[in-house]
Amino acid sequence: MSQKIVLVEDDDDIREIVLYALHQAGFEALGFASGAGVLVHPVPDLYILDIMLPDEDGLSILKKIRGVSSVPVIMLTAKGSEHDKVKGLDLGADDYIAKPFGVMELISRIKALLRRSGGVQKELALSHGGITIDHAKRQVLASGTPVALTFKEYELLHYLMTNKGIALSRDKIVDVVWGYDFEGESRTVDMHIKSLRQKLGMAGEHIKTLRGVGYKLGE
Amino acid sequence: MSQKIVLVEDDDDIREIVLYALHQAGFEALGFASGAGVLVHPVPDLYILDIMLPDEDGLSILKKIRGVSSVPVIMLTAKGSEHDKVKGLDLGADDYIAKPFGVMELISRIKALLRRSGGVQKELALSHGGITIDHAKRQVLASGTPVALTFKEYELLHYLMTNKGIALSRDKIVDVVWGYDFEGESRTVDMHIKSLRQKLGMAGEHIKTLRGVGYKLGE
DNA sequence: TATTTGTGTAAAGTTTTTGTAAATTCTATC
DNA sequence: GATAGAATTTACAAAAACTTTACACAAATA
Numbered sequence: 001m002s003q004k005i006v007l008v009e010d011d012d013d014i015r016e017i018v019l020y021a022l023h024q025a026g027f028e029a030l031g032f033a034s035g036a037g038v039l040v041h042p043v044p045d046l047y048i049l050d051i052m053l054p055d056e057d058g059l060s061i062l063k064k065i066r067g068v069s070s071v072p073v074i075m076l077t078a079k080g081s082e083h084d085k086v087k088g089l090d091l092g093a094d095d096y097i098a099k100p101f102g103v104m105e106l107i108s109r110i111k112a113l114l115r116r117s118g119g120v121q122k123e124l125a126l127s128h129g130g131i132t133i134d135h136a137k138r139q140v141l142a143s144g145t146p147v148a149l150t151f152k153e154y155e156l157l158h159y160l161m162t163n164k165g166i167a168l169s170r171d172k173i174v175d176v177v178w179g180y181d182f183e184g185e186s187r188t189v190d191m192h193i194k195s196l197r198q199k200l201g202m203a204g205e206h207i208k209t210l211r212g213v214g215y216k217l218g219e
Numbered sequence: 220m221s222q223k224i225v226l227v228e229d230d231d232d233i234r235e236i237v238l239y240a241l242h243q244a245g246f247e248a249l250g251f252a253s254g255a256g257v258l259v260h261p262v263p264d265l266y267i268l269d270i271m272l273p274d275e276d277g278l279s280i281l282k283k284i285r286g287v288s289s290v291p292v293i294m295l296t297a298k299g300s301e302h303d304k305v306k307g308l309d310l311g312a313d314d315y316i317a318k319p320f321g322v323m324e325l326i327s328r329i330k331a332l333l334r335r336s337g338g339v340q341k342e343l344a345l346s347h348g349g350i351t352i353d354h355a356k357r358q359v360l361a362s363g364t365p366v367a368l369t370f371k372e373y374e375l376l377h378y379l380m381t382n383k384g385i386a387l388s389r390d391k392i393v394d395v396v397w398g399y400d401f402e403g404e405s406r407t408v409d410m411h412i413k414s415l416r417q418k419l420g421m422a423g424e425h426i427k428t429l430r431g432v433g434y435k436l437g438e
Numbered sequence: 439t440a441t442t443t444g445t446g447t448a449a450a451g452t453t454t455t456t457g458t459a460a461a462t463t464c465t466a467t468c
Numbered sequence: 469g470a471t472a473g474a475a476t477t478t479a480c481a482a483a484a485a486c487t488t489t490a491c492a493c494a495a496a497t498a
Contacts, residue, residue, distance in 0.1 A: 059244070137438055138386035138429060150485055151431030151455095187445080188487055194447060211444065211495070369474060407476055409456065430455065430484065 003114060004044035008032045008061065009076065010053050014099075018048070021103040027110075035061050039144045040130040040203075046110060047073045049093075062093055064144075069125055072113040076101070126161045128218050129206035133161050142203040149199060152177065156192050160207065160217040169214040189215075222333060223247045223263035227254060227280065228295065229272050233318075237267070237325065244326050247346065254280045261363065265333060266292045267325075268312075285311050291332040295320070345380045347437050348425035352380050361422040368418060371396065375411050376419075379426065379436040388433040408434075 005027050009015040015031045022029035032038050034053055038061060047065060049058035062073055075093040094113055097106060125134040132141040140147045140157065149157065155177045160168070170189050178188075193215060197204035208216045224246050228234040234250045241248035251257050253272055257280060266284060268277035281292055294312040314328055345352045351360040359366045359376065368376065374396045379387070389408050397407075412434060416423035427435045 059240075136386065137384050138432060138435070139438060152486070186488065187447085190445060191447080191487075193445095197446095209445070371475070405477065406456080406458085410458080410476075413456095413458065428456070 002026055002028045003046070004028045004030070004042075005046045005048065005110065006030050006032065006038060006041060006044045007048045008035060008038055008053065008058065009048070009050045010034060011050075018103060018106065021107060022110075025107050039064055039141075042127040042129065043069050043071055043125065043132070046071065046114060048076065048106075048110075049073060050076045052078055069127075074106075074109065074113065126164075128161060128164050130203040131157075131161065131200060131206065133158060142200040147199050149196070152192055153196050153199070156189075157196055160215065164217045165219060167210050167213055167216045171214075173214060222265070223249070224265045224267065224329065225249050225251065225257060225260060225263045226267045227251045227257055227272065227277065228267070228269040229253060230269075240326060241329075244329075246329075258283055262290055265290060265329060267295065267329075268292060269295045271297055281311055291335075293325075293328065293332065345383075347380060347383050349422035350376075350380065350419060350425065352377055361419040366418050368415070371411055372415050372418070375408075376415055379434065383436045384438040386429055386432055386435045390433075392433060 005022055007015060007018055007022070007029060009018065009031065010033050012033070015033065019029050019031045030041065030044070032041075035057075043065075047061075049061055051058040053061075058075060062075070065071065065073060072095075073093045074095045074097060077096055077098050095109055097109065125132050127133075130143045133139075134141075135158065138154065140149055140154065156173070159173065159176050173189055193207060193209075197207055200207075206218050208218075210216055224241055226234060226237055226241070226248060228237065228250065229252050231252070234252065238248050238250045249260065249263070254277075262284075266280075268280055270277040272280075277294060281294070284290065284292060291314075292312045293314045293316060296315055296317050313332055316325060316328065345354070349362045352358075353360075354377065357373065359368055359373065375392070378392065378395050392408055412426060412428075416426055419426075425437050427437075429435055
């Protein structure tokens, strides 16, 4: 089970080089050229963010990440002068690396951070396929935007998310979410699945129907 | 817990960009397009003043501020030539930044000033969405005006404020604020939430109802 | 292809939950 | 113990959520 790293870097060359090196080092690495789409992606084990990006700057992405998770973040800063300033600011990232940097150094810092954080890393939010559920806040984000769910909808999604990839029968779902067995047949579960899919929009497609069995979130 | 910054800058674009960056950096920032209204507002932790303003220039605002407070002030100066002149005069501001400036640099200087002036920032008051609760003074402000709360109302608000963004069940609220469990059903919590919302006026809308769960402040 | 079985979904009907005014009980203070 | 203000309960209206029904549609089966 290799660890996942998301890299956000607009310079194509740098991105390709770093991704290649990360793969060589045994990480599962995914690159983005801009902030768009980053937060739709499930939360990885570590982020590497360029502080200067075309659309949205690295800091604003950092803020959003920190809103849902305390996953380690490494910021890439441009020039020497800016680097010291940013580093001194302590904006909430775990490490700052000045460009140009050696790939080996980057990887060694990544490993250090993962070692350090791996211990008591408490994930605040569950994530999958653009869906994020923060149980403390009782808040759900689909593709980055908040979604208002009713009580049962939320409970159902939470159950699916905590069992992502697992096939769940209607009986099991009813037991867990409703807490008792319905008598006859009813479309209640289907009904709530429908509402969920609808409210989650695009991301709702990750809720799969298993004909004759029940439902499943993701692969 | 966040520090307040007032920005006076007539250029809409610059004002928006800087305000955005300040918010991203975790400050509570408020912008004015001209000098009017600035001094009516409560004194923040730091001012940023453009030296060239339509009605009243930044220097006269600076004078007035210095008349009542020694709060840090950063002046924004236009071009290179003027910058040096102003800087050499030492007009009483704590720092001078020439336009165009990098937002990162501005924020770094702000932090430096706040660190220097405030020492260790003693944060007495919690703030969110126009509601301020100063536990030392046991005083609550809603949209800037004092609100008289009863004991239970205050305790309830304080609990909500210290857990802003967190979903709180009625049981939890009762445990913490009332200290014991009610027997049967009762509308007591709802009742106090209602009074709070009423007394807080506009700002009361930040207390959200989570149907089937409880309540939550903000987010 | 025809049939059967299972699922999606809109809409109606029912239940649950919350908001709120008013009545009642409690508590501190004089 | 009288009184005023606060806290709690009661009762009901309003709003929101939940379940069921009914039927269309899709997939599996014969």
